[in-house]
Amino acid sequence: MKRWLRRRVDDAYEQLLTREISGAPTHVAVIMDGNRRYARRKGEDAPEGHREGSRTTERILEWCQDIGVEELTLYAFSTENFKRPDEENEALFDLLCEKLREFADADRVHDNEVQIRAIGDVSRLPERVRDAVDYAERRTQEYDQFVLNIALAYGGRSQLLEAARDVASDVEAGGLEPDEIDVETIEDRLYARPVRDVDLIIRTGGDERTSNFLPWHANGNEAAVFFCTPYWPEFSKTDFLRGIRTYEHREESWRRTRARRALALLGAVGDTELTEARSVVERFRDSLPTGERPDPDEFETIEGDQLEGSESGQTAD
Template sequence: MKRWLRERVDAAYERLLSREISGAPTHVAVIQDGNRRYARSNGDDAPEGHREGAKTTERVLEWCQDIGVEELTLYTFSTENFNRPDEQNEALFDLLCEKLHEFADADRVHENEVCIRAIGETELLPDRVQHAIEYAERRTQEYDQFVLNIALAYGGRSRLLEAARGVAEDVEQGDLDPAEIDVEDIERRLYDRPIRDVDLIIRPAGEERTSNFLPWHANGNEAAVFFCTPYWPEFSKTDFLRGIRTYEHRAESWRRNRARRALALLGAVSDAELAEAKSVVERFRDSLPTAEQPDPEELETIQNEQGDGIDSSSRAAD
């Protein structure tokens, strides 16, 4: 009876969350944590936990496509994971090979035009895993409707270090002017193909840290972060939707703060800046609490007064 009631409550909560969500992040990144702990809690070995976690991964891929996410990155195997016992890693490598081939041949992947890519130091992985990666990437390389990045042998700081070394070598050889180094120079060296900025990081299993995951694309974009307690194999659609809601709240907060700053500056900026500030206020006006929303006449008055002030000071200077 309790289980039946719990399922009814969860279903109702899921419907409520679905109605509350009005948009979706473009790029979601997931740290698939808790597989081994899940297995231990059920009296199983680590490989069984990873296999159950793979089922969750398939569901999350479907949920992302359902709500309009365009890119999903999965933190599957870090460089630190090489330190785990060989028998655990070998079982995981076998599962990766199986799932990469399965995904590459799945009808839903081709129907939804999912492009599968591996990011990380994949040359460190066993040959059989590298061959499976090549197969999945080759089978889906022409697709662009949805991107699935699988982070394997991945370490965020090591990627940044390699990019910095590449920049230093080009500068030393005279191929790059230090004064002309920009964001694109770094991004070109991080991965073979571009990755969108991360909008939301999800981490289950109770850990509240991002573990060196996509630091350039997540921290630079001030990505929202959602931590939750279920182990990855237990991660539900309700948990997923709560994560999306966290992103929406962060995005709404950003719009509200942007509007407030622009409104505060309206009376103390130049003519060109005034037009930009007014545009920001008008775009994000509805994100402000009702009491803080300026009416159009107020905006027009501020602009006219500022314009008169600029004109008079200009004439005085002349």
């Protein structure tokens, strides 16, 4: 009876969250943590935890497509994972081979035109995994409706270090001038194909750290971060929607901040720019939900003070 009631409550909460969500991040990145701890709790070996987690991986792809996410990156195997016992890693490599080929052949992947890509130092992986990566990428390389990045043998600082070395080599060889180095120069060397800036990082398993995951694309974009306690095999659609809501709250906060800054800027412009500045502020106000818009009286007070200062020959502080 309790289990039945729990399901009813969870279903109701999921429906409530679904109704509340009005937009979706473009790029979600997930640290799928807790597979081994989940297995230990159930008295099983680590490979069983990874296999259970692979089912969640299939579901989150569907959840992202349902709400309009365009790119999903999954942290599947880090450079630190090479330190784990060989027998554990070998079982995980077998599972990766199986799932990469299964995804590459799945009807839902082709029906939704999902492009599968691997990011990381794939050359460090066993040949059978590299072959599976190549198979998945070739089977889906023409698609562009949704991008699924699988981070394998991945370490964010290692990627940045390699990009920096590549730039330094080009400068030394005379193919690149130092003053020509910009953001695009680095991004072009990080991955073979473009990766969008990350809007939301989700980490399961209870740890509150991002573990060297996509530092260029997440930190540079000041991505929202959602930490949750369920282990990856237990991660539910409700947990996922809570993460999306975290992203939305962050975006709403940014919009309010930009609107308030625009209002404050009115105090620093001359009367010749007031019409244009007022137009900018109105656009910010219109982009916010009604209950979150800056008070119009605040706008009028700032404008009035500015006009009074202009007429008396004074400038605003």
